Structure formats: C-alpha cells, structure tokens
Amino acid sequence: MTETNGKVRLIEATGIFAGYGEVDILHGVSAYVFEGEMVAIIGPNGAGKSTLLRTMFGLLNVRQGSIVLKGNDVTNFRPDKLVLHGLGYVPQVDNVFPTLTIMENLEMGGFVREHGMRDRLDHVFRLFPDLAKRPGDKAGKLSGGQRQMLALGRALMLDPDVLLLDEPSASLSPKMVEMIFDRIKAINEGGTGILLVEQNAREALSVCHRGYVLAMGQNRLEGEASSLLHNEEVGKLYLGA
Amino acid sequence: MAAIEREATTFQFRDWQRRFGNFATGAGLWLLIIAFVIGAFIWERDGLVTGTVVGSLFALGAIGITLIYGILKFGHFAHGDSMMLSAYLAFMFLTGNIAGETQRSDVELLPFSASDLPGATTKIWEFSFGYSLLVAMGLAAILMAGFLIALDHAVYGPLRRRHSGIVTFSIASLGLALIIRSLMLFIWGSGPRFYSPGIREATELPFDIRILYDQIFILAMALVLMAAVYLLLYRTKLGKAMRAMADNAELARVSGINTDRTVTWTWAIAGALVAVAGVMLGLQTQLRPELGFIVILPLFASAILGGVGSPHGALAGGLIIGIVQETSVTSGILDSGYKFSVAAIVLVMVLLIRPTGLFGVPR
Amino acid sequence: MKRVSVESLVPTACVVVVTALILGISFEQTGDPERTLRFYVSFLSVATVLAIFALALNLQWGYTGVFNFGVAAFFLIGAYTAAIVTKEPDRTDFEEYIGGYGPDLDVAPFLATDQWFPFLVAVLVSGTVCGVLAFLLSFPTLRLREDYLAITMIGVAELTRRIAIEEQWLVNGTRNLGNIPGPFQNVLDINDYRYVFLAVAISFLLLVFFALERSVRSPWGRVLRALREDEMAAEASGKNVRAYRTQAFVLGAVIMGAGGAMYAFGARAIAPETFTHYFATFIIWTMVIVGGSGNNKGALLGAYVVWGFWQSTLLIQSYDLPDVVQVRIPFIRDMLLGLLIVLALLFMPHGLLPERARVSVWAERAARRVRPPPAGPAPPSAEPQEDKA
Numbered sequence: 001m002t003e004t005n006g007k008v009r010l011i012e013a014t015g016i017f018a019g020y021g022e023v024d025i026l027h028g029v030s031a032y033v034f035e036g037e038m039v040a041i042i043g044p045n046g047a048g049k050s051t052l053l054r055t056m057f058g059l060l061n062v063r064q065g066s067i068v069l070k071g072n073d074v075t076n077f078r079p080d081k082l083v084l085h086g087l088g089y090v091p092q093v094d095n096v097f098p099t100l101t102i103m104e105n106l107e108m109g110g111f112v113r114e115h116g117m118r119d120r121l122d123h124v125f126r127l128f129p130d131l132a133k134r135p136g137d138k139a140g141k142l143s144g145g146q147r148q149m150l151a152l153g154r155a156l157m158l159d160p161d162v163l164l165l166d167e168p169s170a171s172l173s174p175k176m177v178e179m180i181f182d183r184i185k186a187i188n189e190g191g192t193g194i195l196l197v198e199q200n201a202r203e204a205l206s207v208c209h210r211g212y213v214l215a216m217g218q219n220r221l222e223g224e225a226s227s228l229l230h231n232e233e234v235g236k237l238y239l240g241a
Numbered sequence: 242m243a244a245i246e247r248e249a250t251t252f253q254f255r256d257w258q259r260r261f262g263n264f265a266t267g268a269g270l271w272l273l274i275i276a277f278v279i280g281a282f283i284w285e286r287d288g289l290v291t292g293t294v295v296g297s298l299f300a301l302g303a304i305g306i307t308l309i310y311g312i313l314k315f316g317h318f319a320h321g322d323s324m325m326l327s328a329y330l331a332f333m334f335l336t337g338n339i340a341g342e343t344q345r346s347d348v349e350l351l352p353f354s355a356s357d358l359p360g361a362t363t364k365i366w367e368f369s370f371g372y373s374l375l376v377a378m379g380l381a382a383i384l385m386a387g388f389l390i391a392l393d394h395a396v397y398g399p400l401r402r403r404h405s406g407i408v409t410f411s412i413a414s415l416g417l418a419l420i421i422r423s424l425m426l427f428i429w430g431s432g433p434r435f436y437s438p439g440i441r442e443a444t445e446l447p448f449d450i451r452i453l454y455d456q457i458f459i460l461a462m463a464l465v466l467m468a469a470v471y472l473l474l475y476r477t478k479l480g481k482a483m484r485a486m487a488d489n490a491e492l493a494r495v496s497g498i499n500t501d502r503t504v505t506w507t508w509a510i511a512g513a514l515v516a517v518a519g520v521m522l523g524l525q526t527q528l529r530p531e532l533g534f535i536v537i538l539p540l541f542a543s544a545i546l547g548g549v550g551s552p553h554g555a556l557a558g559g560l561i562i563g564i565v566q567e568t569s570v571t572s573g574i575l576d577s578g579y580k581f582s583v584a585a586i587v588l589v590m591v592l593l594i595r596p597t598g599l600f601g602v603p604r
Numbered sequence: 605m606k607r608v609s610v611e612s613l614v615p616t617a618c619v620v621v622v623t624a625l626i627l628g629i630s631f632e633q634t635g636d637p638e639r640t641l642r643f644y645v646s647f648l649s650v651a652t653v654l655a656i657f658a659l660a661l662n663l664q665w666g667y668t669g670v671f672n673f674g675v676a677a678f679f680l681i682g683a684y685t686a687a688i689v690t691k692e693p694d695r696t697d698f699e700e701y702i703g704g705y706g707p708d709l710d711v712a713p714f715l716a717t718d719q720w721f722p723f724l725v726a727v728l729v730s731g732t733v734c735g736v737l738a739f740l741l742s743f744p745t746l747r748l749r750e751d752y753l754a755i756t757m758i759g760v761a762e763l764t765r766r767i768a769i770e771e772q773w774l775v776n777g778t779r780n781l782g783n784i785p786g787p788f789q790n791v792l793d794i795n796d797y798r799y800v801f802l803a804v805a806i807s808f809l810l811l812v813f814f815a816l817e818r819s820v821r822s823p824w825g826r827v828l829r830a831l832r833e834d835e836m837a838a839e840a841s842g843k844n845v846r847a848y849r850t851q852a853f854v855l856g857a858v859i860m861g862a863g864g865a866m867y868a869f870g871a872r873a874i875a876p877e878t879f880t881h882y883f884a885t886f887i888i889w890t891m892v893i894v895g896g897s898g899n900n901k902g903a904l905l906g907a908y909v910v911w912g913f914w915q916s917t918l919l920i921q922s923y924d925l926p927d928v929v930q931v932r933i934p935f936i937r938d939m940l941l942g943l944l945i946v947l948a949l950l951f952m953p954h955g956l957l958p959e960r961a962r963v964s965v966w967a968e969r970a971a972r973r974v975r976p977p978p979a980g981p982a983p984p985s986a987e988p989q990e991d992k993a
Contacts, residue, residue, distance in 0.1 A: 057495070083497035091495065097488040100481065108485045111478070112497040154496065316751040399950060407751050408671055412889060413949050419882060419942035427935040534881065538762065541755045578770045585759025592752060593744045 008035045009068070010193040011056065011087070011162045016065035018055040024063065025051045027217045031195070033162055038185070038194040040204040040225065043214035044237070049197040050092065052214070053164045056195075057089040058082050070161060084112060088160030088192075092167040095151035098140030102131050105139050105150055109157030117157075124153040127183060145176035152183065156192075163187065165196040169203065181207050205229045266595040274561055281568045286450055288568035294456045294525060296543075296563020297463035301518035302536070303543035303555035304470055305511035311487035311550035312507050313397070315410035319418040320515060321540055325533030326421050327385045327512075327519035329429050332436065332528060334377035340430030355380070367444070367454040369437045370524075378520045385519075386512030392417060393508050418534060425530040434528040436520075459521045466517055467556055470510075474552060479506055487550055539566065539584035546591045548601025557599055562587060615905055615956040622912030629919040645798050647915050649870050652805040655907035656863035658891040659812055659900060664856035666897040666959075667820060668849055669832035671750040674757030676884035677764040678734045678857050682864020683874050684768065684775045685733050686726040687784045690869075699782070701775045706785060723787040727808075727865045734861030735854050742850040761885060768876040782873035801870050808866060809904075812859060816900055828852055829898075882938070887914070890945045896955025905956055914941060 012032040019025040025048045033039050041049045054060050056067055058079045066075045069085055079089070097105050106124060110117050125132035128149040139150055148168060155163060168184060169177040177200065185207055188194045198204035205211050205225040213221035213234060221234065228234050281289040302324055309317045333339065337354030338347040355373040356362050362371040396413055443453045474480035482503050486493045494500050522536070543562045547554025566583045569575045575583065591598065626647055631640040657675060664670040688703030709722035745756055769778050788800045819825050827848055830837070868874055878884070887910065895906020917937040921930070948955070 059491070059495075079494050080497045080499055083495075089495050091492065094489050094492060097485045097492065099488050100484060104481055104485075107478075107481060108493070108496050108498065111482065158497065316755065318755075396946060396950065403953075405949075405953070407749070408665075409949055409953065411671070411673075411751050411754050412893065413946055415886060415889075416942045416945040416949070419886065420939050420946070423935040423938035423942065427932050427939070535762075538755070538759050542759075545752065545755075576770050579766055582759070582763045582766045585756075585763050588759055589744060589756055592748060592756060596748070596752070 008070075009033070010035055010037075010070060011195070012068045013052070013056055014066050014068070016052065016055055016067070017063045018051065018060050018065075019063070020051075020060070025217050026055065028065070029214065029217065029219055030065075031212050031219075033193045033195050035193060036188070036191070037210060038188045038196070038208040040201075040208040040211040041195065041197045041214055042199075042201040042204060042211060042234075043220070045199075046216075047214040048217040049214050050166050051217075053089065053166050053195070053197055057087065057164055080112075083158060083160075086158075086161035088155040088158065088163045090151050090155045090163070090165050090168065092170055096139040096142075096147050096154065099138060101136050101138055102142075102150055103135040105154050106131075106157055109154035113158060120157050120159065124156055127156070127186060128153055144172050145179065148172060148176070148180055149183065152180075152187070156187065160192060162193040162195065165194065167197055167199055169198065169200050177203060201234075202229070267599065270591075270595055270599060277561075277568075278564060281564060282448075285568045285572050286448070288571035289564060290450055290452050290456070291571070292564030292567035293560060294452075294459050294563070295567055296560035297460055298518045298521040298525065298559075299536075299539050299543045299563050300556045300559025301463055301466060301514050301521070302540045303547065303559045304467070304552055305514045305518075306540055306544040307547070307550055307552060307555045308483070308487075308507055308511055310544065312483055312490075313401075313504065315397075315407055316414070316541065317511075318411060318414040318537060319392075319421060320511075321535070321537035322418040322421040322425075322533035323385065323389065323512075323515045324519040324522060324536060324540075325528070325530060326388075326425055327381045327516035328523035328528050329425050329434075330384055331374070331377040331381040331516070331520045332429070332434055332523070334380045335373055335436060339428050340432075367442045368458055369439065369441045369455050374436060374520070374524075378517060381520065382513040382516035385516040386509040389508040389512040389515075390505055393504065398504075418537075422530055422533050425533070429528075429530075431530060434523075436524055436528075455524055459525060462517060462521060466514065470514070470552060473510070479503070483507060535581045538581055538588070539563070542584040542588040542591070545588060545596075546598050548598030551598070551600040554598055554600035618909045618956060619905070622909055622916065625916040626912055626919070629916065633919065642798065645802050647911070649798060649802045649805055651908050651911040652802070652809050653863055653866045653870060654888060654891065654911055655809055655904050656812055656866060657860055657888045658895065658903035658907045659809075659816055660856040660859035660863065661888050661892050662897060662900060662903040663816060663820075663859070664853055666892060666899065666903070667825065667832065668828045668852035669750075670746065670849055670853050670856075671753050672757055672853070672856070673754040673885055673889075674759075674761035675860060675888050676761040676879045676881055677757070678737070678860035679864045679867070679884040680761075680764055680768060680876070680879035681737065682730040682734055682861035683868040683871075683879070684781070684864075685730040685861070686723075686865030686868040687781055687874060688775065689726040689729050690722045690785050691783065699776050699779070700773055701781060702773070719788050719790060722785070723865075723869060726868075727862045730861040730865040731858040732861070734864070735858040738854045738857030739850065742853055746846060746849050746853060758881065758885075761879075761881060765876050765879055768879075778876060780873045780875045784868050784872045784874070786869045786872060805866055805870065808862070812862075813900060813904065820900065824848075824851075832898075882941075886945075887911075887941065890941065890948070892955075893945060894948050894952070894955055896957035896959060898959035899955070899957050902955050902957035902959070909956070910944070913944065 009032045012030075014030045016026050016029045017024050029048065029052055031039070031041065031052065041052065043049055051060065055062055058074075058077050058081075062075050066073060068074065069082070069087055072085065074082060074085060074087075077085070097108060100108065106121055107117075110120055113120065125135075130146055131149055131153060139147065142150060152165075152168070165184070168180050172180060181203060184194060184196070194208075196204060196208070205228055208225045211223065211225045211228045212219060213228065221228065221231070223231075278289070281292070302320060306317055306320050309315070309320075333351065334355050336347075336356060337349050337351035339350045340347065355376040358373060358376065360371070362373055364371055396417065397410065400409055400413060441453050441455050443451055444457075445451055472480075474484060482493065482498050483506070485496070485498065486500060486503050490500060493503070522532070526532075539559075539562050543558035544555050545558070546561060547556070547558030562584050565587060566580055569583050570577050570580050626644055627640060630643040631637070634640055634643075657679065661672065661675060664672045688701055688705075690706045690709070691701075691704050692706050693704030694701050706718075706722050709725055710718040711721060741760065745753055748756065768775055771777070775781055786797055786801060787804050789797055791800055820828075830841075831845060831848055871878075891906035891910045892903055893906070894910050895904070896902025914937070917933075917940055921933045925933075
C-alpha cells in the first residue's frame with residue numbers, strides 16, 4: 001500500500017493523459033485520496049474534472065499515466081472489474097434506472113454481491129430513510145433530491161472503499177444541497193473515501209478535507225480545504241467572492 | 242411585467258395542453274381499440290378468433306423486437322426472416338428433408354428425425370401433430386438462439402463497438418435478412434411446406450365461436466411463453482439487468498453488470514421466442530420463404546403500436562394488429578392480398594397520432 | 605504530377621475488374637464480339653438507370669440524412685406512370701390499364717414529335733407525380749426517427765406494390781404491362797434500339813449528375829449538409845429544418861420518378877414483381893453505401909460496381925452445372941448481394957469514394973489558384989505541469 005506519513009492512499013491517479021477521440025482533455029493530471037478522506041476537485045467548466053473521474057473509473061482510456069487502487073495497478077481496468085476492487089462511481093446525470101423501482105435500482109447496485117444484500121439494503125435505507133418509505137416507486141418519478149439519494153445508495157450497495165462523485169449537488173435546491181453533503185459526510189465517516197467533483201466550490205471545500213484545483217486539464221493548486229477556501233486567487237476565480 | 246405573466250400562463254397552458262393531449266390520444270386509442278374488438282365480436286367472430294391467434298404469434302415476435310429495441314437500441318429487420326428460418330429448421334428436424342432436384346422430390350438430409358422417435362407422430366389430443374413437433378420446435382429454438390448469438394458476434398457486436406448509427410444497424414440487419422431468406426430458398430426451395438398435411442380438427446366454443454384445436458394450442462403456447470417472459474423480466478436477476486440495460490446501459494456497466502453477457506442472453510431469449518413464433522406461424526398458415534420479409538411489417542407495427550421497449554405493449558400491439566388484420570379481410574372490406582398491408586396502414590396512423598404507442602413513455 | 609495513393613487505386617481497380625468480368629464471361633459464353641457488345645450495352649443501360657436512383661438517394665440520405673427505404677415506391681410509380689402516358693389506350697383483351705396518351709401527344713408530326721415529345725412529357729409527369737407523393741408523405745413521416753421512417757417507407761413501398769397487383773384495372777395487375785414505346789425508337793433498326801436508349805440514358809444521367817453537383821455546392825446544398833451533421837445546430841441558426849428536408853426528399857423523389865420512367869423506356873415491359881424491396885430499394889442502397897454515401901461520384905461508381913457484381917453472378921449461371929446447383933443459383937446470388945452489403949458495412953463503411961468536405965464552388969476555385977502555404981514548425985507540445993503537492 002502506498003503510504004505517506006503512515007496514511008494509506010486508497011486511490012491514486014498519476015500523470016493522467018486522457019480524452020475523447022483524438023483530443024486529450026487531461027494533460028498529466030494527478031490526484032489521490034487518503035483513507036478516511038474527503039477530497040474535492042474544483043475548477044472552471046471544461047477543466048476536465050468529470051473527465052478525470054470517468055477516466056479513473058475506466059470509462060475512458062488512459063493514454064498515459066497510471067491509476068493505483070489500494071496498492072494495485074488498475075489502469076485501464078473495465079468498470080465492472082473496478083467495481084469488484086472496491087471503487088464506486090456516481091455520474092452527474094442519468095444516474096438511476098428510471099423505469100426500475102427504488103428497490104430494483106438498489107438491487108442493480110448490488111448485482112454482483114454474492115451475499116449480505118439484506119444487510120446492505122438496511123444500511124442504505126438507514127442512511128436515506130426517505131427511500132425506505134415507498135421502495136416500490138419507479139425511480140423516474142422521484143424528485144431531484146430523492147433521485148440523487150438513490151444514485152448514491154446504488155453506488156453504496158457494494159460497500160466501496162472509494163466513491164467517485166460527479167457534481168452530486170447539480171440542479172438541487174440549496175436545502176437539498178445541504179442535505180446531500182450532509183449525507184456524503186456521513187458516508188465518509190462510515191469509512192468510505194470520497195473524491196468529489198463540484199461546481200459548487202464553496203460548499204464542497206467546506207465539507208472536504210483537501211482539495212484540488214484543475215484548469216485546462218492540468219493541476220493548478222492543491223492543499224487543505226480550509227487554506228484553499230481562504231486563498232485569494234481561488235476566491236476570486238472559483239468562489240465568486 | 243404583464244408580458245412575462247402572459248408568457249408564464251401560456252407556458253402553463255401549453256404544458257397542460259401537452260399532457261392532456263397525451264392523455265387524450267392514449268385514451269382515444271384505447272377506446273378505438275375496445276370499440277373495434279367489440280364490433281369484431283358482434284359481426285366478425287371468425288375474424289376475431291383467427292385474429293387473436295395470429296395476433297398472439299405476432300406478439301411473440303414483437304416481444305423479441307421490443308427487447309432488442311430496448312436493450313440494443315436498434316430495429317432488428319432480420320427478425321421476420323429469422324422467424325421463418327426457425328419454422329424451416331423445425332420442419333427439417335421433423336421430417337429430415339431438404340429440397341431436392343425438383344420441386345417435388347425432397348432429399349433426406351438427416352438420417353434420423355424427430356418423427357422417428359417412438360410414438361412421436363401419434364397425435365396429441367385433437368391436435369394435428371404429435372410430440373415430434375414439440376421436439377423439433379425445441380431443437381429449432383436452441384439452434385436459433387445460437388444463430389442469433391453468432392450473428393451478434395459476427396456483425397452487430399463489431400458495429401456496436403464502432404459506435405455505428407441506427408442506420409448502419411438497419412441496413413446490416415436488412416442485408417442479413419436477405420442472406421437468411423436466400424438460405425431458406427437454397428435449402429428448402431420455394432414451394433410451400435406444411436408441418437402436417439391433412440385435415441385439422443375444429444371445435445365449437447360458446448358464443449358460436451369456431452376454433453381449430455391447433456389454434457387453441459397456439460394460444461396456449463403464446464400465453465405460457467408470455468408469462469415466462471414476464472417472470473424473467475420482473476422476477477429474475479437477469480431480467481432486471483436487461484431492463485436496467487434498456488434504461489441506461491452505461492449505468493448498468495458502472496454498477497458492475499456484465500453487459501456483454503446480458504446482451505448474449507437477450508439474443509438467446511429473442512431466438513427462442515422467434516423460434517416458437519415461427520413454428521406457430523407455420524402451424525397456423527404454411528411455410529414460405531417470402532413470408533419472412535412480409536411479416537416484418539406486422540411485427541414492427543405491433544411493437545411500435547404497443548410502445549417500443551414495453552413487453553406488455555408488444556403483447557397488446559400484437560393482438561390488436563392480428564385482429565385488425567384478419568377482420569378487415571374476413572369482413573370483405575379489403576381484398577385478401579392487402580392483408581399484410583393493413584399493418585403498414587395501422588403503423589402510419591400510430592406514428593401520426595401517438596408515436597410512443599400505447600404503453601410507451603413520451604419523452 | 606499528383607501522387608497516386610492506394611485509396612484512389614481501389615475504385616479504379618473495381619471498375620476494371622467488373623468490366624473485365626462482364627466482357628470476359630459473356631465473350632466466353634457467346635464467342636461473338638457483337639453479342640458481347642450487345643450484352644455490355646444492356647448491362648450499362650440498366651446500370652445507368654439505377655445510377656439515377658443512386659444519385660437521388662444520395663441526395664436524400666447522403667446529403668440530407670433522410671432514411672428513405674421506400675425507393676421501390678417511387679421506382680414503381682415512375683415506371684408505370686411513364687408507361688400509361690406513352691402507350692396507346694388499352695384496346696386488347698390482354699392488357700387492361702388506365703391512361704394511354706401516347707398518340708395524343710404526337711402534337712406536331714412534322715417535327716417527329718412521336719419520337720421524343722411523349723417521352724419528355726412522361727418523364728416530367730412521372731417526376732411530378734412522385735414529387736407530389738413525396739410531398740404528401742413528408743408531413744407524417746419526416747419528423748420520425750430514422751428507423752421508424754425506414755419501416756414506414758418499407759410499408760409504403762409494399763402497399764404501392766400491392767395496389768398495383770390487386771387492382772387489375774389500374775396497370776394490368778400481375779401481368780406484364782408491355783409494348784411500352786421508347787424514345788427515338790425509329791431512328792435505328794429495332795434490334796439496335798439498345799444503343800439509342802443507352803445514349804439517351806447516359807445523357808439524362810449526366811444532366812442529373814451535373815445539376816446535383818452544382819446544387820450541392822450551393823448555399824442550399826450547404827444547409828442540407830449542415831442538417832445532416834447536426835440538426836439542432838442548424839435549427840438554432842434559424843433554418844427551417846422541416847422545409848429543407850422536405851425539399852431534398854421531394855427533389856430526390858422527382859429524380860426517382862424520372863428514373864422510373866427511364867427504366868420503363870429501357871425495359872419496354874414492366875410488372876409489379878420487378879419492383880420488389882430487394883431489387884428496387886435494397887440494391888440502390890447497396891450502391892450508395894459501397895460507392896460512398898454523401899458523394900455523387902461515389903453513387904455513380906457504386907451503381908456501376910454493384911450492378912456489375914450482380915450481373916457477373918448471373919453469367920455464372922450459363923455455365924453447365926449440375927441441376928442441383930443450377931436450380932439454386934438465384935439464391936446464391938441473393939446471398940452474395942446480402943453478404944456484399946454486410947461486409948461493406950463492416951469493413952468499408954465509408955464506401956469506395958469517401959466523402960470529402962466540399963464547401964463551395966467559389967472556395968474550391970479560389971483554393972486552386974492559391975498555392976498551399978509552406979509547412980511551418982511543429983506546434984509546441986503540451987508539457988505536463990509539475991505536481992504542486
């Protein structure tokens with residue numbers, strides 16, 4: 001396991017070059033998450049934040065660079081294999097199965113589980129009691145906040161060590177945003193490492209331990225979330241100060 | 242300010258209009274269908290019976306089409322010819338014959354056929370066939386499932402990996418349809434074939450309904466298979482994975498579902514369904530290679546009328562198309578040559594009025 | 605001297621191979637150069653007429669993205685319309701059909717109008733009828749997704765064929781509608797009509813080709829291509845998407861109608877079974893795809909090569925083969941055609957002549973006058989940033 005100051009790096013992306021088609025979006029980006037950490041990735045639109053997550057989850061080919069998960073090299077592993085290694089991912093949009101019920105959505109999340117489904121479902125319902133109220137409802141009919149909860153719940157069904165979240169607060173009302181981040185914090189306190197991409201930089205940095213600032217497909221800044229929050233450059237550019 | 246308010250109310254009205262329009266077309270369509278069926282019951286009972294039988298095998302084929310539409314996102318134009326091929330394969334397993342040098346002289350290809358099994362040709366109950374037909378049908382189903390999976394590996398899979406458009410898939414499946422049809426002509430010739438020559442027993446049900454025993458078998462078979470498909474899709478893990486893939490293939494991958502394996506299973510199921518549908522079609526009418534292409538129209542019309550991607554839609558659509566088709570001919574409104582064109586007309590009407598079909602979700 | 609690339613060799617090679625096959629096999633069969641030539645002329649005539657369809661389909665699909673799988677409908681209607689316009693009115697018991705305006709169109713006998721005028725009128729009428737049909741069809745169908753449009757058009761084509769078969773009084777039903785006159789049929793001996801027809805057909809093809817090439821480079825043509833690439837962007841630029849697609853669809857249909865008329869004049873006898881889905885729609889699609897969609901020259905090439913391929917397979921039939929195989933040759937040919945398109949889609953999806961961006965006539969001329977700029981230094985590569993951890 002990669003260790004730094006006695007802390008274990010759960011997932012580590014180093015020098016990633018990746019993109020769609022002929023054009024590279026990421027030009028040598030690096031990021032990592034320690035055990036028990038919540039890390040934010042912020043930056044302007046088009047910086048490659050979502051692309052980084054997708055690459056880390058094997059949805060895009062890594063042209064150069066490496067991804068190490070719990071000490072194992074998983075570069076260019078397929079998503080269905082990464083999931084077995086303890087990596088989870090929640091896309092920004094289209095993150096639930098609309099014609100399936102809440103229960104079926106969660107079952108799909110736990111598809112490759114051999115046992116312990118019942119316990120896992122209980123765990124998810126405890127985290128998101130709203131979902132437990134009417135589990136037979138079709139996911140397409142849920143409100144924005146409920147859908148986001150379901151999306152998170154689906155990813156949690158396999159008890160991942162690290163969760164990659166793509167803009168969990170997108171298109172949610174401020175109250176819902178607060179609730180979602182609260183839930184994410186709870187997930188993190190339960191032992192899951194979190195790497196989240198956020199447009200809502202202020203909110204993200206206020207709940208996370210560390211943060212990366214990405215721009216134009218490259219690392220710009222990195223540091224403790226609190227210092228980034230108070231950083232002038234960051235404040236002007238990304239926090240709308 | 243007033244202008245904005247007006248905009249807002251117009252928008253609300255339009256939204257209400259859209260949703261009401263949706264409801265209205267759906268309700269209207271259902272009313273039309275119910276009225277039609279009642280009318281058929283009153284005036285064209287024979288057509289209604291034949292239509293229901295034919296419709297149920299359309300439904301079996303249409304379920305395959307709707308599954309492929311939902312999970313693989315394209316219209317499988319080779320489905321009709323696949324149906325006919327299955328019918329011929331069953332014929333071969335039943336009789337062991339392929340076409341000989343002339344139209345009349347069949348050549349025995351298989352040394353041993355299903356009819357050689359002990360007691361296999363003794364008629365079951367009042368049906369026109371023995372269990373040899375069932376054995377042949379089962380073998381055809383297995384072969385067909387394998388065939389479709391092979392097609393996917395050879396053609397559709399590579400096209401998928403290249404992110405080809407709908408158009409490419411459509412043309413490829415039409416090309417494969419041509420190959421399948423010429424294969425049938427090559428092996429079995431162009432003359433019509435029957436599973437069992439000879440008279441088929443009929444019976445009378447209440448309300449003056451005349452029905453062949455064979456047709457009862459077809460209906461029963463279709464019902465059983467339909468129920469099986471429902472159980473599969475809504476009660477089994479595989480079925481839920483299939484529905485999940487139809488909803489969002491990437492999310493399914495992201496959840497760890499092996500999408501390749503799900504696709505293979507989809508083809509296998511479609512193959513089995515198409516085989517039974519083909520044998521039923523052969524039982525109901527006859528085996529002719531051209532039927533394969535012609536039957537595409539009612540199959541697609543059924544799937545689209547019912548709402549693409551919806552299995553109950555395929556069932557409803559199939560029955561309706563079958564009934565409309567048969568009654569329009571028995572009532573003398575249309576000449577029998579136009580029979581399969583009826584499906585085309587219904588299709589155009591559906592696409593005009595309510596393109597999402599009966600059970601489809603309007604986007 | 606331009607360097608010859610592998611890509612430009614393949615299309616030429618295909619043409620050469622196909623021509624050699626046709627000429628070679630027919631000469632071997634007949635041993636008679638004149639009969640070989642006659643066969644080649646017939647082959648070329650059909651290829652020319654089908655090329656007209658390929659050009660029209662290319663306009664609809666290749667340039668505008670309208671997935672028309674009902675070419676057979678326009679083919680049939682164009683051919684039959686031309687027949688009933690130019691024939692004499694039905695008098696015999698063998699044929700029953702409407703129309704028959706041939707003699708009425710001989711308006712100026714001193715100008716030998718019976719040799720060319722009825723045919724001109726027929727082509728215009730066929731084109732118009734198909735255009736009107738396409739226009740009417742466009743309302744319900746053009747807003748459909750491609751594969752729904754495909755199945756609808758297949759249905760339309762089948763329905764048209766059904767009507768021709770079922771309604772005996774219309775165009776003689778399943779029986780042949782024969783004795784269709786041909787343009788300039790009295791110029792040469794009746795046995796040499798094929799040469800006259802070939803000349804007429806090629807002239808018409810060239811006319812259509814150049815007209816289409818011009819319109820594709822025009823502002824109208826550019827909008828069509830923008831539509832195909834990105835419909836939403838085109839709409840956002842204020843272009844009425846529906847109108848443009850309808851125009852391309854209708855214009856394509858008009859050309860197809862004219863092509864159908866040409867076919868009638870060449871074949872001199874037609875029947876509904878000629879216009880099946882596979883002969884009158886699918887093979888045209890094969891031509892467009894094999895030749896290269898989005899590309900008028902590709903359509904021409906595709907027509908020649910695919911029809912040549914198809915006719916070559918026919919010649920194999922004339923060899924002395926055992927009956928078992930002999931009887932099955934038509935099916936083997938069909939299989940080969942299906943295989944051709946599947947293999948083309950898998951291995952050569954852009955066709956023999958892939959589309960090159962053609963922006964405008966003016967720009968191309970300007971580019972030809974200006975020499976390309978000298979190659980500059982390579983642009984700086986993106987260096988990865990130092991990790992500021």
